[in-house]
Amino acid sequence: MLNGTNFSDWKEQVEFHLGVLDLDIALHEFEKSLVPIDTSKCFKTADKSLAGTLMAKLTTMKFDGMRGIQEHVLEMTNLAAQLKTLGMNVDEFFLVQFILNSLPPQYGPFQINYNTMKDKWNLNQLANMLNQEEARLKQLEQHSVHLEFLSIQTINPNENFMLMGNRVRASIEAIVWDLIELPEGYKKVGCKWVYKTKHDSKGNIERFKARLVAKGFTQKGGFDYKETFSPVSKKDSLRIIMALVAHYDLELYQMDVSGSKFIFLILYVDDILLASSDLGILHETKKFLSKNFEMKDMDDITYVIGIEIFRDRSRGILGLSQKVYIERVLETFKMENCSTSVAPIRKGDKFNLMQCPQNELERKQMEGIPYASAVGSLMYAQTCTRPDISFAVDMLGRYQHNPGIDHWKAAKKVMRYLQGTKDFMLTFRRSDSLEVIGYSDSDFAGCIDSRKSTFGYLFMLVGGAISWKSAKQTIIASSTMEAEFVACFEATVHGLWLRNFISRLGIVDYVSKPLRIYCYI
Incomplete structure (x- = not known):
């Protein structure tokens, strides 16, 4: 309050309060002048841009080895989770494929093994298998083991470019495609x-x-396509032709694709095997193929797709051996000097899910063991020439998703058996009777986990096995008799395929007679 003696103080207070009022008025006026802005469109645009960036990163990411495979899988999983929050749900199947596609060439055998499996892994199973494979590769690198599966680093870039050019030029000259507009x-x-x-x-x-x-x-099966085709002959087909080569003493030649007279042509990707009863027809066929395709003549065949071929034409014997492949597998898994085993699996050996890791310590123990790679290597041997390990490999393959130390010991037992039998060959001998004979058998409720039985069958021609299989039955048999009937049925179905295949070759007339199948009961 002004009293005549405090003018200076009074003036200062009045000016201060007026200033505060002016500021308050200005703030109120500014607040009234604000115009609401719709920011949702801005956020939607930003979300789409971010989603595109994340998807591009997910599909092009590559594992460079600078960090662990577990961290790499985790990062790709996190990218998929971020995309899900933005409304783009990445299916687990595609995420697994993205991860596999991001792996470097040294993981090639691992990818091949996955592609040959009927039951695909989920994300957790894939991560577990990749940890094992990473540990195996580190072991191989530390011991300087030379692997069979060499990649692009083996060839210099200039040679790669030349190979690509030759392949494209050969395809253009052979007119193997038609160039069209992409249909709507x-x-x-x-x-x-x-x-x-x-x-x-x-x-x-x-x-x-x-x-x-x-x-x-x-692509997704059933949506993008309904049928598949691969230019690869079945191993059964190859063995049947080898048996006929031994029986009829046919000429056998290999080419690489870059009574009566007949010729067989066996195609495996870009390897061609020719078997003929007449040298003239064989040479004419080779000329025809070389004229229309870029070919390299490999002359008499001694080695193809990892299988050595031995012939004694004077005795009418042909043998198929994988000794070199088995030695390479044993060396890869440090088993080249191991003791031998009398059998790949012994009576009484049982496997079940309780032998799988039950705690984190046991899982950590298995992370450094290349179980999946070992089983995949054994699987190729049994598929080609070793029916004697078919049952054991089938049992081991059931636990690839979460193997335990007992399963690993069993896999090593199979390798020890191969160490002692690597010189064994699958042999075919010229015979007086050309007849396909089959055998089938089954256990009863052999799988402890599912109580399902395991069946097996084998077919022989001219003294050698041409086809075999061991697998778990799809149903639960209620008796031993039912289990045997299922095994006999499976053998009969495959026997019909063999009969039709051999009949259509046109040189074995009496194979159309009823096949003999012996069922062990």
């Missing part, structure tokens, strides 16, 4: 170049190969 409603399938180094039976480099393959994993 269809999507493109990408492709990539795959490089491989081929070796002879002694492990020496024979030649380099380049293939242009489609990225089939970008």
Whole structure:
């Protein structure tokens, strides 16, 4: 209050309060002048941009080895989780494929093993298998083990470019495709170049190969396609032809694709085997193929797809051996000097889920063990020439998703058995009677976990096995008799396929007679 003596103080207080009032008025006026802005469109645009960036990163990410495979899988999983929050749900199947596609060439055998499996892994199973494979690769690197599966690093870039050019030029000259516009409603399938180094039976480099393959994993069965085709002959077909070569003493030649007279042509990707009763027809066929395709004549065949072929024409014997392959497998898993085993699996050996890791300590113990890779290597041996390990490999394959130490010991027992039997061959001998004979058998409720039985069958021709299988039955048999009937049925179905295949070759007339199948009861 002004009293005549405090003018200066009074003036200062009045000016202060007026200033505060002016500021308050200005703030109120500014607040009234604010215009609401719709920011949702801005956020939607930003979300789409972020989602596109994350998806591009997820599909192009590569594992460079600078960190662990577990961290790599975790990062890709986190990217998928971020995409899900933005409304883009990445299916687990595609995420697994993205992770597999991001792996470097040294994981090639692992990818091949996965592609050959009927039951695909989920994300957790894949992560577990990758941890095992990473540990195996580190072990191999530490001990400087030379692997069979060489990749693009084996060849210099200039040679790669030359191989690609030769392959494209050969395809253009052979007119193997028609160039058309993409039909409406269809999507493109990408492709990539795959490089491989081929070796002879002694492990020496024979030649380099380049293939242009489609990225089939970008398609979904039943939606993008309904049928598949692969230019690969079944191993059964190969063994049947080898048996007939031994029986009829046929000429046998190999080419590489870059009574009456007949000729067989067996195609396995880009390897061609020719078997003929007449040298003239064989040479004419070779000329025809060389004229229309770029070919390399490999002359008499002694080694193909990891199988050595031995012939004694004077005695009418042909043998198939995988000794070199088995030695390479044993060396890979540090078993080249192991003691031998009398059998791949012994009576009374049982496997079940209780032998799988039950706690974190046991899981950590198995992370450094290359179980999946070992089973995959054994599987190729039994598929080609070793029916004697078929049952054991089938049992081991059931626990690839979560193997325990007992399963690993069993896998090593199979390798010890192969160590003692690596010189064994699958032999075919010229015979007076050309007849296919089958055998089938089954246990009863052999699988402890599911109580399902395991069946097996084997078919013989001219003294050698041409087809075999061991697998768990799809139903639970209520008796031993029912289990045996299921085994007999499976053998009969396959026997019909064998009969039709051999009959259509046109040189074995009486194979159309009823096949004999012996069922063990």
